[in-house]
Amino acid sequence: MKSENKIIGAGMLTAITASLCCITPVLALIAGTSGIASTFSWLDPLRPYLIGLTILALGFAWYQKLFPKETDTEKEIDCECATEEKRKFIQTKTFLGIATLFAATMISFPHYSHIFYPKPEKEVVIVKESNIQKVEFKIDGMTCASCAEHVQHDVNKLPGIIVATASYDNKNAVVEFDNSRTSLADIQKAIDGTGYKVIETNIK
Structure with missing residues (x-):
């Protein structure tokens, strides 16, 4: 049973690790520390492998749970008609189901992370076309x-x-702004402040 618990634990850990690069920007927003948003971006290339390990670990745990291998001791107990001890919660299918649901929630985090970013309230102003x-x-x-949402959120806080x-996907941000109220340098500073770096600027 200890080995089974370790497998479940490993599955949950790899699921969390697989989404750390996407969870961190949200945590940075909540904590108000934008600069840590890109801390785990280096994990992104490993994400498919970590997801694969999660599926393998939890799949094996389910296989063991659904098709348990009976030990010699258990056979002797069955023969003696002994009452089976009540399993601990951590050894039940319910716990494994919760662990699997948790892992799925972590892995799919990038698809719903945008809900954690509040939409900025834009003041209505008249802008000269020039x-x-x-x-x-x-x-x-x-x-x-989640990374893109974080960049958008911080840029949208600027006036104008x-x-x-x-x-x-495009590795970019396209910003339309009133240059009498904010500057290109201010926008670049806001983006760089998230931990992601502006490497090129193209005026449209």
Whole structure:
């Protein structure tokens, strides 16, 4: 039973590790420490392997639970018609089910992480067309939708931002803003402050 618990524990641990790169930006938002958002972005290339290990570990745990191997001691007990001791909760199918659900929640975190980011309240202002500027920032370090949401959130806090859209697929953020109220340097500073780095700037 100890080995089974270790397998379940390993499955849960790899599930958490697989999504650390996406969980950290949300934790950074909650803690108000934007700079730590990219701390675990180096784990992203390992994510498919960690997910595979999670599935293997929990799959094996379920196999052991559904098709238990009867030991000689258990056979003797069955022959003597002894009453089986009540299993601890950690050894039950219910616990394994909870562990599996937890792992699935962790692995799928990037798909629903955006719900943790509040939508910024935009003040309605009249902007002169001559003051509107559109810039693309190429960004290094974003690995999932949670990273992009974090960049968008911090850029949108600046005054004069009209539209800010970040994409981890394109590794960029496209920002339309009123250059009389904020500057290109301010936007780059906000992006760099998240822990992800602007590597190129293209004025549209």
